[in-house]
Amino acid sequence: MGKSGTGLGLTIVWNTVQDHGGDITVESNENGTTFTLYFPATRAKAGPRKEESADDSLRGNGNQILVVDDEAQQRDIAGQLLESLGYRVLTASSGEEALTVIEEQDVDLVLLDMIMDPGMNGRQCYEQMLSRKPDLKAVIASGFSESEEVKKALALGASAFIRKPYTMMQLGKVIRTALKSRTTA
Known part of the structure; x- marks a missing residue:
């Protein structure tokens, strides 16, 4: 906290991964840090995305x-x-x-x-x-x-x-x- 970057932020990434049943690993060394995101695999085809629109209610x-x-x-x-x-x-x-x-x-x-x-x-x-x-x-x-x-x-x-x-x-x-x-x- 205190200084903000321009990315999504680890909290938002963590919550998104958790919402999808995934996991994150972190590896750090003198060259930097690598975050690897894992999501469950599926063979099902993605259906068409529903466009969100606000109804009158x-x-x-x-x-x-x-x-x-x-x-x-x-x-x-x-x-x-x-x-x-x-x-x-x-x-x-x-x-x-x-x-x-x-x-x-x-x-x-x-x-x-x-x-x-x-x-x-x-x-x-x-x-x-x-x-x-x-x-x-x-x-x-x-x-x-x-x-x-x-x-x-x-x-x-x-x-x-x-x-x-x-x-x-x-x-x-x-x-x-x-x-x-x-x-x-």
Whole structure:
């Protein structure tokens, strides 16, 4: 953490490999490091890829969503996906900045990254947001698996957890469900 490269990131690669029942080996020497990815073999032919398109049930009604992520590229991607679904988007690069935004703007839901560095994590941020706006809805996002901190955020009242990378359809479904749900905080 602290410095980001331009690649996918090992967490996203690891989760993708795990989702497909694969494995990764790592070999390092003075010449560098080699990551070898293994995926299950199949003789079945791949079927045609379904193109994802957001149906009307996933479209927003101009609801305002605050995207909180310390990675600029992740904020941009989430913001573009949400805007294409009909939401208005605000962004914050830290938990501290997000607290300022919710004080100054009406926000219907927060899409909140779990791991942000430096500063507070997603659970800590959501906890402080709730002390200011007890009915604030949230969806927790992370490239990692559902951790204890994610479970704590869900226990506080966050509506759902979505793992990165996510598709427009996955994001649209989780946001619509969260907006329709009652706040349990």
